[in-house]
Amino acid sequence: MHFGSLITAVASFLEARKHSGKWLLRIENIDPPREQRGATEAIIAALATYGFEWDGAIRFQADSRSLHDAALESLLAVRHAYPCGCSRSDLEGAELGDLGPIYPGTCRGGTNASATAIRVRTGAKTLTYIDGLQGTQSQCLETESGDFIIRRKDKLIAYQLAVVVDDHDQNVTDIVRGIDLMDSTLRQIWLQKLLGYRTPRYTHIPVAVNAQGQKLAKSTGAAALPKTQVARTLHAALAALRQQPPDELATASCGRIWEWAHDNWNIGRLRAEKAVLFSPDTL
Numbered sequence: 318m319h320f321g322s323l324i325t326a327v328a329s330f331l332e333a334r335k336h337s338g339k340w341l342l343r344i345e346n347i348d349p350p351r352e353q354r355g356a357t358e359a360i361i362a363a364l365a366t367y368g369f370e371w372d373g374a375i376r377f378q379a380d381s382r383s384l385h386d387a388a389l390e391s392l393l394a395v396r397h398a399y400p401c402g403c404s405r406s407d408l409e410g411a412e413l414g415d416l417g418p419i420y421p422g423t424c425r426g427g428t429n430a431s432a433t434a435i436r437v438r439t440g441a442k443t444l445t446y447i448d449g450l451q452g453t454q455s456q457c458l459e460t461e462s463g464d465f466i467i468r469r470k471d472k473l474i475a476y477q478l479a480v481v482v483d484d485h486d487q488n489v490t491d492i493v494r495g496i497d498l499m500d501s502t503l504r505q506i507w508l509q510k511l512l513g514y515r516t517p518r519y520t521h522i523p524v525a526v527n528a529q530g531q532k533l534a535k536s537t538g539a540a541a542l543p544k545t546q547v548a549r550t551l552h553a554a555l556a557a558l559r560q561q562p563p564d565e566l567a568t569a570s571c572g573r574i575w576e577w578a579h580d581n582w583n584i585g586r587l588r589a590e591k592a593v594l595f596s597p598d599t600l
């Protein structure tokens with residue numbers, strides 16, 4: 318975990334507690350080839366070190382493959398989804414939209430290819446939802462993304478489908494996450510509609526950026542969270558989240574900081590914010 322993932326965890330944890338809700342910990346490990354050895358253990362250990370308390374058992378996404386497959390089959394059965402045999406080069410001429418290449422619908426009428434991905438059929442109607450912090454969001458999936466992949470050619474279930482099935486299975490009512498995932502939300506809402514699921518409330522908080530305006534991530538050199546100076550780091554997270562923690566709190570105990578944060582948490586201070594600056598020098 319780095320500072321960017323810390324602020325998302327802090328915001329979602331405090332928002333859940335403020336509404337007397339449960340905070341669920343799910344490890345999204347559906348892509349085993351990309352998973353780094355020990356990464357899961359390191360995340361769980363970092364959350365515990367920083368005083369997070371999750372409710373119930375940790376859920377591992379890879380364990381719910383049968384649920385993902387059942388949802389996929391139900392979409393195929395009613396032709397909301399179909400096999401796509403297009404190769405990368407087949408799609409080279411596709412128009413590039415904000416969400417990536419727009420699938421032109423080549424295989425909507427069928428394919429003879431033996432190896433296929435599965436795509437979900439999208440509609441021409443503009444979809445809308447009201448985000449908890451970012452206001453009304455709209456997308457026309459057919460023209461902005463085209464039919465999108467829900468199972469890859471290598472048989473891995475795509476993130477969009479896995480997350481929707483798991484949220485439903487866990488009775489998730491509220492999702493608080495980074496704004497870098499906001500583009501996925503209407504594709505997820507579309508899947509919820511097709512599967513007959515209730516749509517949770519979505520709130521997208523700003524991402525932490527460095528002085529160059531780059532999102533803090535491993536690829537932009539964000540350092541792992543320190544194992545010492547926990548209180549100071551939590552204080553900096555609350556400050557980045559615009560909660561204005563008093564200066565003297567930076568040297569208080571971890572427990573005292575959480576107590577202050579629970580009493581004073583106000584997600585409204587992040588309204589319409591897209592990015593918050595975090596400079597490691599402040600630690």
Ligand SMILES: [Zn+2]
Pocket residue numbers: 400401402403422423424
């Ligand atoms: Zn195709």
